Amino acid sequence: MALDSAKKSELLKKLEQGVVEFEDDEVRDAAQEWVDSGEDTYDAIFDGLVAGMEEVGRLFSAQEYFVPEMLMAADSLYIGLDILKPHMVARDSGVKGTVVIGTVQGDVHDIGKNIVKMMFDVAGFNVYDLGRDVALEDFLKKQLETNSDIVCLSAMMTTTMMGMPKVIEMIKEKNPNCRIMIGGAPITDDIVGKFGADATAKDASNALEEAVKMVVSLREIQKEANAKN
Amino acid sequence: MTQATMTARERVLRTLKGEKVTPVPCFSGVGNVTTKGLEKLGYRFADLHNNAQMMAEAAMTTWELFGYECVVIPFDLCMEAEALGCVMNPYAETQELLYPTIKEKSKLTTEQLRQAATPELLQRGRIPLVIEAARIVREKVGDQVAIGSYVLGPFTLGGQISELETLLKGSLKKPDDMIDYLDAMADVIVLVGNHLLRNGIDYISVREMGATSDVLSPRVFKKVIFPALKKVADNLASPNILHICGSVLPVIDMMAECGYSALSIDSKTPMKEAREKVGERTVILGNFNPFATLNTGTAEDAYNVAAQCVRDGVNGVHPGCDIWPTAKPENLEAMIRAVRETSV
């Protein structure tokens, strides 16, 4: 049974609002209803859940939302994603990649890293989360094992940040094509260059923006693919 | 006694009592060991945490080398968590200087915390070791300089023994359970804090950085964090300092209302506005960014930053967080000189 457009926009609204207001049940019901209709779930994820998370990002930047609100919204988003993702028709977009992410050795600050990780999950990336206080060699091991496109390193302290260039060197030596993104409060554009990394996203809102940009580019490619059909 | 003949210890303790001291003291309630000090002793950072003698000697170096007006022990945030059954990682094998972390969390429940809050707790983990270190320091410095220590605030300590993420979400999802949990945690903190103050520690900081306004909304702070912080203040002996880094302007009135001897703020909280909000009666320590001022900046920068803190009206020049060991000696010297020359 296909969804008519009125029903579709009703469910999208529910998914979006559900994430913004962390109404787990609302998200769960709307996602289930969408799946039951047999319709492709791509729009539900991007125009529903992700649209909600974009709004959460905006509220966070505006200091109306704080970290707990962000974490709660992320939980709601994951509830929807778990239901919808298995029913998404794979897009041959080429954007979907594999990411290894973790907080470097000696550093237990992982809240920011978890938020970044969520963004990759949403964008449909294959994410391997190594957690926090990760031994430097473990990043290389996991990269080689998964042949990931990107390795993301997080550090919140000026001391632990110094582990990053070591990881970057190890990985670039074995796998020069692997892209490395670093982030966390002490990371600046200057440091990205100095450490030989490929990119960073500055703070909470910038990290979100970067992630949203990825999603937007996903959408564009999807639109192009649709236009061709 | 004239101000000129006052010891560093008196200057700090009088400041914490709300007396005006000139020049204002330049000290910290949180970690301040330097690589310079460690080099002098030939010690490795990782070896200090489990050895009272080395901890004491290392803690004294910033006072001995630079005239920084305090000796603060320990250097990490794991002492209470260990007493509550967690396991700490001192990174004994790594060459780099890393701060200890909790590698195994005990995840005690509210009920278990209530049961743990007995004097027996005070014999567990490194609490006796820190007290032994305080004794060694006192033997060496006598009444010349005040010995400081710290405990974590209820929410931040909760994050050490459990997952901070769970607590953050709990503060919204189940505020009443969280209030209860933090209430139990407050008893533990008071127990440990009073024990330290009774056994050689002159002043104590309560570090509640997990509840900074960069992370938690003022609304949640008021409802969930404030009652526990107030309970700690009501039951903890003096002098005590409430230290929250990051930006706290939205909650500084509540911090003041708790009733600690002093508040300590970070560079992310503008001093003048903080003062406007809480008035002259509250002792405020602050508010320079230790890393930018002492590690990356020049000695001249350090001088200017410290002088600005004085002009902004702090009662003591105090860093927004631990001083990072690699702080440049010339910057520390410039900071201390700036305070003497500006605060007249």
Ligand code: B12
């Ligand atoms: C919460 C906190 C803690 C908690 C951490 C709990 C946890 N599970 O994460 C606890 C209490 C355990 C803690 C401990 C310590 N902390 Co602390 N902590 C903080 C605090 C208050 C908030 C950090 C946070 O979560 N922010 C919220 C998140 C959402 O933001 P974020 O982490 O910046 O992440 C965003 C961006 O940076 C970016 N990002 C992050 N990672 C990545 C990765 C990539 C690839 C990209 C692209 C982007 C990106 O996107 C994220 C999402 O928006 C900060 C101060 C502050 N106000 O920031 C201090 C702070 C980080 N801590 C500090 C210190 C000193 C410590 C201790 C050493 C104290 C001590 N004496 O032991 C210990 C260290 C223990 C250790 N070895 O790790 C200092 C670091 C100073 C420095 N310049 O090095 C800070 C800056 C405080 C200060 N004012 O000085 N801390």
